[in-house]
Amino acid sequence: MNRDLAVNRASELINDAEHAMDLALSCASRLVTELPHLQQQAGLNAAWAHPVVVAICTALGDMTEARGSLIQAHRTLP
Numbered sequence: 001m002n003r004d005l006a007v008n009r010a011s012e013l014i015n016d017a018e019h020a021m022d023l024a025l026s027c028a029s030r031l032v033t034e035l036p037h038l039q040q041q042a043g044l045n046a047a048w049a050h051p052v053v054v055a056i057c058t059a060l061g062d063m064t065e066a067r068g069s070l071i072q073a074h075r076t077l078p
Contacts, residue, residue: 007077014074021067025060032056 001009032053039049 003078011074011077014070014077018067018070018074021063021070025063025067028056028060028063032060 035049035053035056039046042048
């Protein structure tokens with residue numbers, strides 16, 4: 001395999017990882033958005049959803065950092 005083919009393949013794989021990260025961010029964001037509504041529908045107080053919201057927000061921060069790392073990796077390809 002020549003250099004150009006290797007770079008193209010690496011770029012495709014990073015694109016796949018970036019798209020997967022975008023999907024994960026979207027899903028986690030939807031969960032944070034829907035939790036208060038689910039809580040209200042179930043007649044539960046805020047204490048029920050709060051630990052979940054905190055954990056997901058932490059995960060969103062981690063995923064955002066990981067997404068940035070993927071983007072940076074993509075930029076370093078020659």
